[in-house]
Amino acid sequence: MHRVSGIAKRFGSNVVLHDVSFTVLPGEVLGLIGPNGSGKTTLFECLAGMLPMDAGHADLPPFFYMPDGIRPWDGQQVGWVLKFFEGLHGAPAGRASELADTLKLRPFESTQVGSLSKGELKRLLLAMALLTPHPLLLLDEPFDGLDFRQTREVMTLLRSVAAQGRTLFLSIHQLTDAARICDRVILLSGGHVVGEGPPAQWPDGLEAAFLALT
Amino acid sequence: MRSPSAWLVVKEFRELFRSRAYWLLLLMMGPLAGNSFISAVNLYAEASGVGGGPAALSQGLSPLDGILVPFFGAYDIAVTLLFPFVVIRLVAAEKENGALKLMLQGPASLGSILSAKLFVLVAGWTLAWTPGWLGLLLWKAYGGSIYAPELLNLLLGHFLRVLLSTGVAVAAAALAVNASSAAIVTLGFTVGTWVLDFVAPGRVSYTPTAALRTFEQGQLRLSMVLVQLTIAGACLALAAVWLPPGRTTKARTWGTAGVLLAASLLVLLGTQARPAWDLSENRRNSFAPAAEAALRQIRAPLHVTVYLAQEDPRLMDLDRGFLSKLERVLPTVEIRNAAQSRSGLFESPGDHYGEVWYEMAGRKTMSRSTIEPVLAEMLCQLAGVPVPVNSEDTPFAGHPLPVRPVGAAWLFQAIWPGAVALAWWLHFRIGR
Numbered sequence: 001m002h003r004v005s006g007i008a009k010r011f012g013s014n015v016v017l018h019d020v021s022f023t024v025l026p027g028e029v030l031g032l033i034g035p036n037g038s039g040k041t042t043l044f045e046c047l048a049g050m051l052p053m054d055a056g057h058a059d060l061p062p063f064f065y066m067p068d069g070i071r072p073w074d075g076q077q078v079g080w081v082l083k084f085f086e087g088l089h090g091a092p093a094g095r096a097s098e099l100a101d102t103l104k105l106r107p108f109e110s111t112q113v114g115s116l117s118k119g120e121l122k123r124l125l126l127a128m129a130l131l132t133p134h135p136l137l138l139l140d141e142p143f144d145g146l147d148f149r150q151t152r153e154v155m156t157l158l159r160s161v162a163a164q165g166r167t168l169f170l171s172i173h174q175l176t177d178a179a180r181i182c183d184r185v186i187l188l189s190g191g192h193v194v195g196e197g198p199p200a201q202w203p204d205g206l207e208a209a210f211l212a213l214t
Numbered sequence: 215m216r217s218p219s220a221w222l223v224v225k226e227f228r229e230l231f232r233s234r235a236y237w238l239l240l241l242m243m244g245p246l247a248g249n250s251f252i253s254a255v256n257l258y259a260e261a262s263g264v265g266g267g268p269a270a271l272s273q274g275l276s277p278l279d280g281i282l283v284p285f286f287g288a289y290d291i292a293v294t295l296l297f298p299f300v301v302i303r304l305v306a307a308e309k310e311n312g313a314l315k316l317m318l319q320g321p322a323s324l325g326s327i328l329s330a331k332l333f334v335l336v337a338g339w340t341l342a343w344t345p346g347w348l349g350l351l352l353w354k355a356y357g358g359s360i361y362a363p364e365l366l367n368l369l370l371g372h373f374l375r376v377l378l379s380t381g382v383a384v385a386a387a388a389l390a391v392n393a394s395s396a397a398i399v400t401l402g403f404t405v406g407t408w409v410l411d412f413v414a415p416g417r418v419s420y421t422p423t424a425a426l427r428t429f430e431q432g433q434l435r436l437s438m439v440l441v442q443l444t445i446a447g448a449c450l451a452l453a454a455v456w457l458p459p460g461r462t463t464k465a466r467t468w469g470t471a472g473v474l475l476a477a478s479l480l481v482l483l484g485t486q487a488r489p490a491w492d493l494s495e496n497r498r499n500s501f502a503p504a505a506e507a508a509l510r511q512i513r514a515p516l517h518v519t520v521y522l523a524q525e526d527p528r529l530m531d532l533d534r535g536f537l538s539k540l541e542r543v544l545p546t547v548e549i550r551n552a553a554q555s556r557s558g559l560f561e562s563p564g565d566h567y568g569e570v571w572y573e574m575a576g577r578k579t580m581s582r583s584t585i586e587p588v589l590a591e592m593l594c595q596l597a598g599v600p601v602p603v604n605s606e607d608t609p610f611a612g613h614p615l616p617v618r619p620v621g622a623a624w625l626f627q628a629i630w631p632g633a634v635a636l637a638w639w640l641h642f643r644i645g646r
Contacts (some may be wrong), residue, residue, distance in 0.1 A: 065315075071311050073313050076232065087221045088320055128316070189456065
């Protein structure tokens with residue numbers, strides 16, 4: 001079991017995270033849910049060292065963080081970016097090609113990253129994250145921009161990844177998605193952890209809990 | 215199987231060749247270098263008496279001054295005004311599109327990431343020198359002379375210049391929020407060094423322009439090399455402090471202070487390095503062999519007090535014609551400028567303006583001369599060593615070459631831009 005304790009972050013006088021603490025269990029799919037502006041992305045950025053945290057400690061295994069809203073190497077072709085990430089991270093040969101098939105990126109291999117739609121880009125970023133060897137993945141809004149069918153397919157893929165022993169920590173704003181894929185969720189509101197546990201622990205469902213707690 | 219570093223280099227090359235700024239640089243280098251080359255060869259030919267005109271003194275016809283310096287001057291312009299945009303794009307784009315966040319989590323260290331960028335930028339710059347290499351081949355084909363030590367020394371000067379320019383642009387891209395701000399910071403640095411050259415022209419200045427001028431004169435000064443390398447290295451270290459997005463302001467402030475302190479100390483030490491070599495073919499930075507042999511017998515420390523304003527042309531004559539040569543021959547030379555004002559116009563006669571005092575082993579003498587043989591003889595008398603006799607050494611004969619730059623206009627202004635445009639079209643067509 002890994003523990004994150006006492007994370008605090010402020011921007012000037014605006015306190016974004018207050019003493020955020022939670023646990024991460026190996027091999028689980030952990031969801032981070034909360035309303036807009038609750039500090040989900042800030043928490044991920046602090047954990048990944050992209051933002052300096054004011055206080056707190058994270059005892060986590062080596063992890064890779066895939067941010068939301070980035071468009072890396074936008075002048076390069078999708079196929080090459082996948083190949084580059086496969087080579088850079090020492091992934092088994094052919095893994096990039098396999099993921100391109102699974103995530104239906106094959107038709108876009110010759111397309112520049114800068115020309116991808118939001119959903120296509122999201123699938124590319126997911127493929128890149130899955131090419132890394134880290135035992136823990138932090139994915140910021142992995143279903144954002146995907147349609148219903150794509151969301152179901154990506155969930156199946158992520159479930160299979162977790163079944164192979166990798167831990168997934170997902171920031172999700174769609175509660176139905178979170179309830180469907182997560183083993184446990186952390187409910188963040190106003191920078192505070194206001195709830196933590198399996199989605200089933202709230203008898204009226206996550207939506208009711210969300211409305212009651214945030 | 216490639217190593218992470220090899221993947222980084224491949225990625226940086228791909229990014230470089232996706233950059234329109236780089237293709238524009240390649241395209242412009244042909245006409246820019248070509249124009250310099252054609253003008254230089256034409257002037258050299260006229261000075262050599264082409265078309266029946268009067269030839270200049272052949273001693274003055276050195277390919278270093280006549281061809282290499284003006285020809286390569288095009289690269290000084292490009293490295294100052296064009297290349298920084300290529301550098302900034304290669305660093306700032308990854309900051310802006312989020313790729314840097316992914317790279318910093320990968321197996322390659324920040325040092326490897328920056329080293330790969332530096333390597334590819336220098337390689338890209340070397341490719342942009344193709345018109346330069348072609349110009350040298352043309353010059354040789356015309357029957358022109360090239361003195362290898364002079365050429366290599368000048369190329370070293372340009373290499374240090376591009377390292378410095380790259381370092382400054384990388385640091386600016388790391389510090390600034392976006393590429394346009396980084397461009398402003400870089401241009402601000404360049405203009406700042408120009409202002410410094412103008413308002414405070416020292417005896418030995420370490421601004422990029424002044425440093426390159428030393429190499430253009432055929433001098434290789436260890437201090438110049440060390441200072442340029444230190445500043446370029448400090449800029450890259452600053453980039454390493456500022457690039458990771460998770461650093462606190464305090465950590466960045468301490469890191470910056472540490473880099474600046476270390477760089478200042480190293481620059482201070484570098485400026486103390488005495489070794490210097492005259493690599494010019496005509497030994498313009500050296501005494502005549504007889505005078506040099508006589509002066510080398512002097513072991514006592516020499517103190518020179520100069521009463522000349524920085525912008526007084528006599529100071530430049532004295533420095534180039536005597537003092538800088540003296541520094542390479544005598545074991546200890548201490549030079550102090552005691553002029554009270556920046557301009558000598560309002561100095562009163564009592565202020566000794568125009569005098570240069572030489573003091574050695576308790577003996578002093580004064581001279582207003584800037585002529586090398588006069589001063590060398592005076593110094594030998596002051597030191598009590600035998601005065602050099604005029605030798606029968608053969609003077610530098612020069613290399614007159616009365617030929618026009620045949621084919622150069624076609625090569626630089628048509629073939630090269632055409633080849634670059636074709637390569638660009640093929641690259642983007644294949645890459646689409």
